Amino acid sequence: xxxxxxxxxxxxxEERIVIQDGEVSDDGVKYVxxxxxxxxxxxxxxxxxxxxxxxxxxxxGPERTAEALRTALAMGADDAVxxxxxxxxxxxxxxxxxxxxxxxxxxxxxILGGNFSVDSGGGxxxxxxxxxxxxxxxxxITKLEINGTQAAAQRDAEGDTESLIVTLPAVFTAQQGLNExxxxxxxxxxxxxxKPFQTLTLDDVGISEADLxxxxxxxxxxxxxxxxxxxILKGDLPQQTAELVQLLRTEAKLI
Numbered sequence: 001x002x003x004x005x006x007x008x009x010x011x012x013x014e015e016r017i018v019i020q021d022g023e024v025s026d027d028g029v030k031y032v033x034x035x036x037x038x039x040x041x042x043x044x045x046x047x048x049x050x051x052x053x054x055x056x057x058x059x060x061g062p063e064r065t066a067e068a069l070r071t072a073l074a075m076g077a078d079d080a081v082x083x084x085x086x087x088x089x090x091x092x093x094x095x096x097x098x099x100x101x102x103x104x105x106x107x108x109x110x111i112l113g114g115n116f117s118v119d120s121g122g123g124x125x126x127x128x129x130x131x132x133x134x135x136x137x138x139x140x141i142t143k144l145e146i147n148g149t150q151a152a153a154q155r156d157a158e159g160d161t162e163s164l165i166v167t168l169p170a171v172f173t174a175q176q177g178l179n180e181x182x183x184x185x186x187x188x189x190x191x192x193x194x195k196p197f198q199t200l201t202l203d204d205v206g207i208s209e210a211d212l213x214x215x216x217x218x219x220x221x222x223x224x225x226x227x228x229x230x231x232i233l234k235g236d237l238p239q240q241t242a243e244l245v246q247l248l249r250t251e252a253k254l255i
Contacts, residue, residue: 001053001146003044004106005077006099006113006126009061009068010034013118022221033068036114039174042181044112045076047146053109054078058102060088060095066197073192074184085201089214092120096128101207102200104133110151111171115140123173130171138164140175 011017012030019025033041044055057072059065060083069080081102088098103111111130116123123139130137142161143154151166156175166172184192202209231247233240248254 001047001051001109002107003047003053003055003110003112004103004108005037005040005044005055005057005072006111006129007037007041007057007059007068007072008034008114008117008119009059009065010117010119017223019221019223024221031064031067033071034114034117034119036116036118036174036176038114038181039176039178040112040114041072041075041077042179043144043172043174044110045182046179047110047144048076051146056081056106058099059083060098063199066199069197070192071184073195073197074188075182076188077195079196079198081198081200083200083202083205087202087209087212089212091214091216092122092124092128093215094212096125096132097212098202098205098207099125100129100132102205103129105206109169110146111135111169113171113173115173115175126171126173133169133171136166136170137172138166138170139173141172142175142177144172144178 009031010033011024011026012032013035015029017024018027041057047053048055055077057069057077057080059069059081063082063084065084066082069082073080083098083102088094111126113126127137127139138153138155140156141153142156145152146168149168151168151170151172153164153166153172155162155164156177233243235243245255
């Protein structure tokens, strides 16, 4: 079984977000594998343990993304591919086009990714890749069982559980609760240094910059306003209620 994992490098979720000149400052910040993509890597490893095969972790990003890919190799993935090129816009349309252009030339049976990335939260890339490749897609899975060319998945449907049967090849995105990602072992870290690692550009993938014009544009980026001090309403209940309605109308402008 040929398994591909779509992986993104994101800020550590404990990092403090600082906005400078309309952009998120990355001075001194720690980068990690997107937490939802970690579930995807772990699921790929578990499926390989059951069915055999090869796991390739695939990412688009700057050169520092290699660190996240090597972490996935240390967890147990077999090889890694990093597509890094300043000509690739950062919006989901462009990223998915490049990923699909690469994948359509590869033999694949199963493609896994995170439900969404914690930095942008778009949750579009895997869906778009599946559409471009013309294969089924199931998002937010919490269980996956594969039997031959059939995959039985359970997905989180806003608090309920939905069960589906999908024919492979297919794309699945991992939700929290699918598994518990393992930590890279010391032998795994040492082995990762010798595993195949490809670094490609748009020219290697065979897609032109003209095909990747971004469909979305960030107009502005700001932190939410600081929370104001709370107010204690005085008087009896009718007086408090009247004052609350007045504040909601005049200050909060909610009614």
